[in-house]
Amino acid sequence: MDEQNLPEAAEQGARLEQVKREMTKPPTGPMDLPFALLVILLNGIGLVMMFSASYALGEEVGPAYYVTRQGIYLLLGIAVMMLVSRFNYAYFSVFSVPGIVISVLLLILVLFVGSNEKGAVRWINLGLFNVQPSEIAKIAVIVMFATMISARPDRFENKRLLPTVRSVAPFLGILVVITGLIALEPHFSAMILILAVGGVMLFMGGLAYRWIIAVGGLGAAGMFVLINFTEYASARIAIWQDPWSDLRGDGWQTVQSLYAIASGGWLGHGLGQSRQKFFYLPEPHNDFIFSVVCEELGLFGAFLVLFLFMLLIVRGFWIALHARDRFGTLLVSGVTTLLAIQVFLNVAVVTNLIPVTGISMPFFSYGGTSLVIQMAEMGIILAVSRQIPAYSPA
C-alpha cells in the first residue's frame, strides 16, 4: 500500500502542475472532425424532419413557425458547441460544485415557479425561453462525478464493503438529492437518465463489477417495486401491454405512433407525406418525431438515422478512450452515454418497446434550450477531442 501511494502522490503533484500549466494555454489540436460532422448531419436531418412534422401544426402561426425558431436555436447551438469546444476542458471542473448547487436550487425553484403542463412541473420560464432544470442537472452530475472521480482516481481501489460504501456514499448522496427533487416534479425519464448516467460514471470510475452488479440489482428491484406497487406505473404497464385497450385515452399516442411507423414500410411515403402528423400523432414535432421519420422515410430512413447515432456514439467512446486524461475520459463517457440512453429511450417509447415516458429525440425534437444544452454537451466532447495527444508509434 505504502509503496503504491508514493508514486501516486508524486503523480498527483505532477498532474496538478500539468493542469496548472494547461489551464493557461488554449487547446491546440484540431477537434474531432467525424464527430462534429455527425452532429451537424444529424441536426440537419433533424431540422428537415422537424419542419415536415410541425408543418401541419402551424395552423395559426404558419407552417414555418416551428422550423424557423428551431433553426435559429440550431445556429445558436452550433455556435455554442464551437465555443465550448475552444475551451480547455480542464477548466470545466470548476463548474462541478457550483453546477450541482445551481441544479439543486433550480430543481427546488421549479417546484414553486415552474409551469404546470399535464400534471408535471418541469419548466422554468425565463422570459425569452424556457429551461428544464433537469437538463442542467444531467450535465452538472456528469461534470461533478467526473471531477470527483478524476480528483481521486483510486477511490474505488478498495473493493471491500465498508470502504466502498464510504467512497460511493457522496455519489449516491448527490444522486438521491437530485433524483428525489426530480421525482417531485415528477419527471420519470429524467430520473432514469441521471441514475443511468451516474451509474455509468461510477462504472468508468473503476467501481468493482460486483458493486456495479449489486447497485444495478438494487435499482432493478426498486424499479420492480415501483412498477408493481404504484397505481400510476401499473396503469402505464397495462397500456404498454395493450395500447388498444384505451384507444381513445392513454393508448392513443402509442397506437398512432405504431400506425405511423407501420405505414412507412420499407421506404416510407416520402418526405412531407406523413398523414399521422395531421393531428393523429400528438406532438409529432416533439417526442414522436421519430414516428414521422419512419412514416415518411420508411425503415431505411429510420435505420439510417439510428446508424448515424450509432456512429456518433461509437465515435464518442473512441474519443473517451483516447482522451488525454481521466477527467476527459469521464466527461466524454458521461455525455456520450447520456446521448445514447436518450436515443434509446425515445425510440423505445415510440415503438412501444417500453411504457410511454416523455423523452425527446436528441437533435430532432422541437425545443430550443434543450437543443442548445445538447450542443454544449457535444462541445464538451469536441473540447476533449482537441487535446488527444498525437499518435506516436513509439
Next chain:
Amino acid sequence: MDKKVPFRYRYNRMILTRVLILTGIFGFIMFAPLVMKLYSISIDSHSDLEQQMLDQLTRSYTITPGRGTIYDRNGAVLAMSASVETVCIAPENIKPEHEALIADGLVTLLGVKREDVVEKMAKKNRANEKIKENVEKEEADRVREFINKNKLSGMVFLEPASKRYYPNGSLASNILGFVGSESSGLMGLEAVYNKRLSGTPGQTVAARTGQNVPLPDQYEMYYDAQEGQNLYLTIDETIQHFVEKHLETAVIENQVANRGSVIVMNPNTGAILAMATKGDFDLNEPRVIADEEIRNALGLLPDEEYAQALSDAQQSQWRNKAINDTYEPGSVFKVFTAAMALEENSFDPDTKRFVCDGAVHVGGFRIGCHKAGGHGSQTFLESLLHSCNPAFIAIGNAVGPENFYKYMQAFGFMDATGIDLQGEAKGIVLPYSDYSAQASAQAVYSFGQTFKVTPLQMITALSSLANGGYLMKPHMLAEVTDSEGRTIEKTEPTVVRQVISAETSATMREYMEQCVIQGTGSNAYVKGYRVAGKTGTSQKRDIPGANEKGLYVVSFGGYAPADNPQIAVLVMLDEPGLERGQRMGGYMAAPVAGKIIADVLPYLGVAPQYTEDEAMTVDVTVPFVRNMPVGDAKKTAEQAGLKVRVVGEGAAVTDQLPAAGVLVPANTEMILYTGGAKPEDTVIVPSVIGQTPERANAILTNAGVFMRPIGAQASAGTAALTAAWQEYEGEEVPYGTVIQVEFRKTDVRDG
C-alpha cells in the same frame, strides 16, 4: 499479480476495458431491440396496422340521391322530396366539458328529450348519432349558428337528407303509397317503382385529419350518386279529385261499412285515370288512423291489445281495395254473359224470347228472380234491362258451360291483370273440374253470383266490351323521366287479347246504353252524354251469416259516351247500410258513376250532345241585363233561352234574378225588376227530398228559389223520379238562389 502492476497501468487497462464495454452496450447491443422492434412494426405488422390507420384516416360518406317526383299525367305534383337536414353528434369527439353545453343547446333548439341526447352522447366510440331527422332549413340554420358560436364543429354537425311530401294529403293515397324513414318506398307506387324513384346512392371517400377536416388536396374519391327518376302517372289529379269527392259522399251517405272503390279507366288504352278507395289515409301521416271513430276506439283499448289493433287498422286503411280485394260482381256480370251469347251466335238476339215465371230449378236448387211474379216473356234486350236471373240462366245455358268458362278466362277474370301495383288479387273462380261437376255452378255464374273478381278485373273486362273487344293491360305509369326531365321510357297500350268482335262490342254498347236509358242503370244518366252501364247488387255469400245480416255489395260498371267511349267507370260499395229498398247498385252506385261522368267528360273536352228533350232543359247561363231597357233585356234573356217575368213599371231593368253568370235550366223564368226594388229577403229552402221533379220545382219556386235538377231524368216506361239529394236543405239562402236537386229512380231492382 495484479497488485504488482503499477496503478497507472492497471487504471489505463481498466479504462480501456470499460470504455469497450460501454461501446458494446450503447454503441451496438442497445440498438438491437430497437432495430428488431422497428422491423416487426414496419414490416411484419405493416399491412395490419396500415389498414387500421387507413380506417381511422378515411371517412366514407354516403351521398343520398334525391328521390324522384311523382306527377300526374299533366305534370301536377303528387309526391315530391324536399331537402331537409339531420342533426347529428359525434360522441367520440365530444369532450366532457362540452357535454352540458351541447345537451342544453340541442334540447332548446330542437325540442328533443334531454335524456336521449345524454344517452347518445355517452356512446363514446361512435362517430355519428342522429339527434333529429327532417329538420327544416330555419331550424337547421339555428343549429349551425349554435355550432359556430360555440366552436362545436366536429362534435355537432348536420347531414343533408330529404323528406317526402304529398301536396294533396290523402289524394290517391292507396295507389301512391308512402316511404319509410330511409326514403324507401313501403307501399303503392312508391314501393313498386322504388328502384327508379330512389336512384343509386353515391359515396365520397375522403382522408381526414385528426380534427376531422379534409387532408389537403389528396385522398378523395367520389362515386357519383344517380338521381332518382321521375314518374308520370296515367292518373289525372283533377279526375282523381272528382272521383274521391263523389265516392266519399256516397260512402258517407250510404253508410258503407266496408269501404268503397272507384276506378276510372281509359277503355281504349287501359290507362288508369283515377283509382280511389274510401276510407283512406293522409299520405303525410300514413300511420295515423284517418277514421276518427276507429282512432277514438283504438285509444280506449288496453295497452296489450293496442299495438295489434293499431297495426290492423293501419293495414286496412292502407289496403287498395280496388285491386287487393275481390267482390261479387252480381248483375253487372250479365253483360258478359250477354256478350258471350252474341259472340257465339247462340241464338238470334232479335227474335229469341226468354220466359221468366219468377224462379227456375237447377240441379235441385230453386233460383228465384228478384221480381216475385216473374218478368214473363221478354226479348234478349228486355232480359238485360230487367236484369232477369232466370233469363240469364237460359242465356248462359245457350252459351254452354265450356264456352262460358272459356270466356270468363278470356275476359281476364281468372288472372291478375298485371297492373303495376302491389299485391294485386285475382278472381276467385271455381277450378274447371269443380265448375263442370256442379250443375248449378254455371247457372249462378251466368248472373254473376258465387264467384268474385277485383274491381280492376271488372273494369278491364268492361273496357273490352266498350273498345271493340280488346282486353287491355291496365297500367298506372305513363312515362319515366330522368332527373334532367328527359324521357327514358313511355308506356304504350298493351293489348292482352281480343275477346269479342267489334260487332259484338258495338251491340253491347247499344244494349248497355239502353240499361241506363230505360233499365236499372238510369240513375247514372248524365244530361248531354250517352252513358252505358249495368248495375249489380249481390249478397256476400262467403261470409257466414251474411244473408241474415243483410251484407251486400252494390256496384255499377259503365262507360261513356256510349258511341265512342272515352272513360270507363266502376263503382263498388261494400256493405252499404240503408233499408232494403235502396240497397241496390242502381240506387247507390249508379248515381256516383253518373256524377263522375258528368264532371269528367266536360273536363276531358268531350262536348255534350243534347237530345231534343234534353235541349229543352239544358243549362243556360243567365245574361247580364241590368240597366238595359226592358225590351232589350227581354230579348237578351229570351235569346239565352230563358222565360222572362217583369216586375215593376220602369223603363229600364234595375235588377235581375237569377244573377248574371248563374247556370239554370233552359226555360227557367227570369225576373226583371224595373224601378221596383229587388226583394232583399232571404228564404229558408224547403226540403224536396222524395218529391217528383214537377212537385219539387213547384215547391222551390213558391219558396222563391230556382231549381236546377241533376241526376236521372224521366224516361219512358220507368217509374217516376224522386229527389234524393238537394243543396241547402233547410238552410237560409238569398232570394232567387239556384238550388241543385239530384233526382234518382227508385225502381232499379236488379237482383
